[in-house]
Amino acid sequence: MRDNSCFFVKHILLPFSEEQKANITAWAAKPENAGKDVAAYRKNMVNAITVYEHVNGEDDLSRPMTVKQVFDIVKSEMSSLKASPRDAERKFDELTYKYNTDPGAFGTGTTYMVKRDDPEGHSGYVEEFYDAAMKLYNDGYSVGEVLPEYAITEFGVHIMYLARKVTPGYRELSDYLTPGEYKTVRETFEEKLRTTKENTAFESWQNERINYYRDQKNWVHTYKDRYESLYKD
Numbered sequence: 001m002r003d004n005s006c007f008f009v010k011h012i013l014l015p016f017s018e019e020q021k022a023n024i025t026a027w028a029a030k031p032e033n034a035g036k037d038v039a040a041y042r043k044n045m046v047n048a049i050t051v052y053e054h055v056n057g058e059d060d061l062s063r064p065m066t067v068k069q070v071f072d073i074v075k076s077e078m079s080s081l082k083a084s085p086r087d088a089e090r091k092f093d094e095l096t097y098k099y100n101t102d103p104g105a106f107g108t109g110t111t112y113m114v115k116r117d118d119p120e121g122h123s124g125y126v127e128e129f130y131d132a133a134m135k136l137y138n139d140g141y142s143v144g145e146v147l148p149e150y151a152i153t154e155f156g157v158h159i160m161y162l163a164r165k166v167t168p169g170y171r172e173l174s175d176y177l178t179p180g181e182y183k184t185v186r187e188t189f190e191e192k193l194r195t196t197k198e199n200t201a202f203e204s205w206q207n208e209r210i211n212y213y214r215d216q217k218n219w220v221h222t223y224k225d226r227y228e229s230l231y232k233d
Contacts, residue, residue, distance in 0.1 A: 001166045008111035008164040009133045010092060012074065013102035014051050014067050015156035016042075024154070039128070042152050049156060054098055067157050070099050071150055074159055078146045088144030089180030092161050101156075108182045111163040128153045136162040143179055 016024070024045065028038045051070050052059035074095055081088040093108050100106070114133045115123045122130035132151035141147070147160040164178055173186040183191075213219050 001168055003168050004166045005116055006113050006166055007116065007133075007137050007162070008113055008166075009136060010096070010111055010161040010163045011102070011105060011129070011151075012070075012092075012096055012100040012159040012161075013105065013156055014049055014070060014099065014159070015101050016045065016049060016154075020045055020048060021154070039152065042154070046152060046157060051099060067150070071157075071159060074099075075146060075148070078144075078161075082142055082145045085142075085144040085179035086181050089163065089178060092146070093180065108180060109178045111178065126153045126155075129158055132158065132160045136160055137165070 024038065024042055027033055027041055033041075046067050049067050051065045051067060052061060053063060053065065054060070074092075077091060077095065078088060081091055096105055104110070104112075112125070112133075113123070114125070114130065114137075115121075116134070116137065118130075123133075125133070128151050132147055136145070136147050141162050143162050143165055145162055147162075151158040151160055171185050173184065173189075175185050177183055177185060177188060
């Protein structure tokens with residue numbers, strides 16, 4: 001990184017149900033609610049969100065939880081780890097797999113990059129998510145800490161976590177990509193190169209097999225006329 005204009009956050013999403021989202025949209029569309037604060041209406045609906053802990057990849061429907069219960073658990077488990085960014089990231093990732101519903105948030109090391117000076121574009125995120133991320137950065141929270149209040153967007157409740165601040169300069173191959181120390185720079189390069197070589201080798205083998213079978217007499221049959229309509233614009 002050439003400068004410190006960006007930083008990284010993670011989050012746990014506790015979503016509104018499809019019915020709740022539809023209710024919010026319907027409320028905002030009513031003429032009598034024109035000009036009213038939809039954010040306040042969303043906030044009033046947070047208590048109606050039902051959360052289920054994920055067990056073996058499935059929702060544990062026997063134990064419904066509220067947003068407050070989950071938020072209290074996350075804060076409690078994270079509070080003693082802020083002095084160790086490595087342990088904090090690993091614990092937050094564990095809690096992500098336990099409660100989160102945002103597919104983009106899964107995977108160790110996965111983070112969302114935020115531009116510090118982008119108040120209009122919000123770094124491509126919804127405004128409330130961006131504002132919560134900026135609060136983590138600007139209010140002096142350390143890497144590994146959770147924002148003591150959650151953000152509420154059109155998608156639901158976001159429990160925000162400061163994943164990494166950028167230090168300008170180069171990284172050594174032995175440096176870890178994130179405080180959680182999952183992968184080094186070298187391991188990441190090796191993984192990408194290995195994947196590229198594997199894909200190239202497979203594509204070469206695949207083309208060789210296709211050409212081989214195509215050259216064998218009566219092995220490949222084509223039905224051009226039968227499927228001609230599929231090729232028409």
